[in-house]
Amino acid sequence: MGSKITSFEEYKAVYNSSIADRELYWAEQAESFDWHKKWDTIHSGSFEEGNVKWYEGGKLNITENCLDRHLDENGDKVAFHFEANDPDEGPRSLTYRELHEEVCKFANVLESKGVEKGDRVAIYMAMTPEIAIATLACARIGAVHSIVFAGFSAQSLADRIQDCDAKMLITNDGLQRGTKLVPLKDISDEAVEHCPTIENVIVCKRTENDIDWEDGRDEWWHDLMEDASSEHEAVEMDAEDPLFILYTSGSTGAPKGQLHTCGGYMVYVSSTLENVFQVDQDDVYWCTADAGWITGHSYIIYGPLLNGLTGVIFESTPMYPDPGRLWQVVDKYDVTHFYTSPTAIRALMKEDIEYVQQHDLSSIEVLGTVGEPINEEAWHWYHDKIGNGKCPIVDTWWQTETGGMMISPMAGITPTKPGYATLPLPGIEPALMDDSTKEEIKGNGVQGDLVIKQPWPGMTRGVWGDEERYMSTYFEKYPGYYFTGDGCKRDEDGYYRITGRVDDVLNVSGHRLGTAEIENAIDEHNKVVEAAIVGYPHDVKGEGIYAFMTCDDSIENPESFKKEIHDLVSKIISPIAKPDKIQIVEGLPKTRSGKIMRRILRQIAAGEGDDLGDTSTLVDPSVVDEIRAGKAY
Numbered sequence: 040m041g042s043k044i045t046s047f048e049e050y051k052a053v054y055n056s057s058i059a060d061r062e063l064y065w066a067e068q069a070e071s072f073d074w075h076k077k078w079d080t081i082h083s084g085s086f087e088e089g090n091v092k093w094y095e096g097g098k099l100n101i102t103e104n105c106l107d108r109h110l111d112e113n114g115d116k117v118a119f120h121f122e123a124n125d126p127d128e129g130p131r132s133l134t135y136r137e138l139h140e141e142v143c144k145f146a147n148v149l150e151s152k153g154v155e156k157g158d159r160v161a162i163y164m165a166m167t168p169e170i171a172i173a174t175l176a177c178a179r180i181g182a183v184h185s186i187v188f189a190g191f192s193a194q195s196l197a198d199r200i201q202d203c204d205a206k207m208l209i210t211n212d213g214l215q216r217g218t219k220l221v222p223l224k225d226i227s228d229e230a231v232e233h234c235p236t237i238e239n240v241i242v243c244k245r246t247e248n249d250i251d252w253e254d255g256r257d258e259w260w261h262d263l264m265e266d267a268s269s270e271h272e273a274v275e276m277d278a279e280d281p282l283f284i285l286y287t288s289g290s291t292g293a294p295k296g297q298l299h300t301c302g303g304y305m306v307y308v309s310s311t312l313e314n315v316f317q318v319d320q321d322d323v324y325w326c327t328a329d330a331g332w333i334t335g336h337s338y339i340i341y342g343p344l345l346n347g348l349t350g351v352i353f354e355s356t357p358m359y360p361d362p363g364r365l366w367q368v369v370d371k372y373d374v375t376h377f378y379t380s381p382t383a384i385r386a387l388m389k390e391d392i393e394y395v396q397q398h399d400l401s402s403i404e405v406l407g408t409v410g411e412p413i414n415e416e417a418w419h420w421y422h423d424k425i426g427n428g429k430c431p432i433v434d435t436w437w438q439t440e441t442g443g444m445m446i447s448p449m450a451g452i453t454p455t456k457p458g459y460a461t462l463p464l465p466g467i468e469p470a471l472m473d474d475s476t477k478e479e480i481k482g483n484g485v486q487g488d489l490v491i492k493q494p495w496p497g498m499t500r501g502v503w504g505d506e507e508r509y510m511s512t513y514f515e516k517y518p519g520y521y522f523t524g525d526g527c528k529r530d531e532d533g534y535y536r537i538t539g540r541v542d543d544v545l546n547v548s549g550h551r552l553g554t555a556e557i558e559n560a561i562d563e564h565n566k567v568v569e570a571a572i573v574g575y576p577h578d579v580k581g582e583g584i585y586a587f588m589t590c591d592d593s594i595e596n597p598e599s600f601k602k603e604i605h606d607l608v609s610k611i612i613s614p615i616a617k618p619d620k621i622q623i624v625e626g627l628p629k630t631r632s633g634k635i636m637r638r639i640l641r642q643i644a645a646g647e648g649d650d651l652g653d654t655s656t657l658v659d660p661s662v663v664d665e666i667r668a669g670k671a672y
């Protein structure tokens with residue numbers, strides 16, 4: 040660990056000096072890690088050029104910093120407690136020494152299969168310690184991991200494998216989440232049929248479901264691990280060598296592969312975790328996300344290990360076997376730092392309070408939220424019922440692209456405000472922009488598009504294979520700034536409150552989905568002419584998915600048609616992208632240039648269709664009345 044900020048006064052001083060001299064601040068943050076060789080330059084490049092680099096010339100391996108570095112003093116400390124889907128499955132914890140051994144063994148396995156530095160490896164796995172082992176083993180040999188959330192469909196998995204030409208896929212036979220079995224190997228088989236670059240599929244056994252097997256391509260994890268040596272010398276990486284690719288949705292087209300690099304990402308996730316959560320060596324830290332999202336990469340796998348903490352890997356869901364599961368697990372492991380999504384909080388606060396009261400939550404010191412705005416009611420419930428009124432809540436704003444937390448309170452150090460991500464972390468300079476003038480909005484009590492003014496070490500270095508898209512998505516709208524895609528308010532005290540996406544990206548239960556992706560999937564239905572997707576306020580998911588569509592046949596049975604749309608979206612993307620509501624319409628509101636006026640659809644979907652403002656730019660304003668009068672299923 041580096042050194043934590045310990046008071047609000049210190050935060051202000053450190054923040055100001057970090058902005059005055061960013062390079063000095065980030066050099067200091069990098070000092071406490073093990074480098075084979077220190078960097079030649081702290082920072083180079085710019086947003087304008089899209090060539091930002093940090094710690095270039097520095098040589099390291101992130102897994103030595105996650106594992107080897109802790110062995111002498113903390114080898115017997117638990118790195119991960121594993122909480123299986125079935126609460127009665129026997130206990131399993133891995134110490135730092137055991138995790139190091141497993142990672143070394145699997146690194147040897149990967150090398151024995153011909154995986155080399157720079158090769159891409161896709162990981163599509165259950166939430167067991169093996170997903171962390173596979174991830175870290177890739178990092179140890181310098182292979183670029185691309186984790187695909189195990190809720191994605193075969194087609195989504197194939198798209199992601201093809202985009203980065205992965206040469207290996209690591210998966211499980213299946214996974215069990217709650218009462219549901221997900222046949223990961225079957226899904227992988229279907230995906231790999233379309234992925235000629237995949238040479239090997241390594242299958243880690245987790246369930247009892249029957250699977251198909253292709254000799255020569257498929258191999259069991261446990262067979263390969265049996266003879267693998269537990270000694271492995273980590274491959275030396277440059278700070279700017281790729282560490283991983285993670286796909287995320289944008290407002291147009293297919294998901295983009297965000298590229299993160301070794302040195303800057305390491306320094307950034309480690310120092311943000313330490314400052315925001317204010318962790319100490321004997322803490323038990325639990326982030327309930329899935330390793331398939333950036334939250335899992337940064338704050339289940341890398342961040343906690345870099346800080347030498349004890350973490351929890353949780354395979355199940357908040358509702359299984361009952362809505363007290365999260366609190367039971369907190370009680371079981373004496374969790375001190377608990378990090379979850381507003382959606383989970385909103386779902387759990389609807390349940391009987393007995394599910395909370397049955398468990399001893401007195402170990403909790405700090406609560407966190409991430410992924411979406413938290414409403415005040417949920418914030419207070421979390422604060423009062425889970426934190427017993429005494430634990431600070433860190434509402435952490437960040438993105439797949441930012442690598443780590445950007446705007447957030449520091450627990451117990453800086454003030455909190457319900458619904459506010461509050462203040463920027465050191466080295467991070469946010470600003471609000473006026474969409475029409477493209478000028479920066481100064482002062483307090485204002486609202487605009489959230490941008491970041493200067494590069495930081497954890498930021499995305501590119502969109503895999505598509506430099507043009509990297510530039511146009513993040514650096515074109517406001518030249519010289521990084522554009523986040525979020526709207527934001529800065530209140531009278533200078534505190535930031537994220538108001539939600541300003542582009543065509545939805546945030547459903549903290550999952551990021553592009554409207555274009557869902558529309559493209561629905562357009563595949565043979566009866567659908569055109570679909571338009573918008574979000575609408577949803578009391579648990581934050582945002583629900585509302586699909587308006589024109590069809591070329593009359594739809595006799597809208598309920599069964601909705602089911603067909605659901606099956607199609609699940610097959611092409613994932614069940615998480617299924618529309619909550621569908622409405623069949625005669626026409627969509629379009630401008631003369633053929634652009635769908637989503638503002639109108641959003642207002643109707645939100646039940647605010649009575650006052651639609653100016654609709655005169657529509658080709659056919661009468662479609663609006665028809666849509667307003669129509670029925671959603």
Ligand code: WT7
Nearest residue numbers: 334409410411412434435436437438439537551
């Ligand atoms: C988008 C990024 C950050 C890891 C998980 C999501 C929204 C994120 C907050 C927050 C309000 C938030 C933003 C952002 N978001 N954190 N604390 N308050 N909104 O990562 O999938 O890349 O999504 O999530 O809209 O742009 P992601």
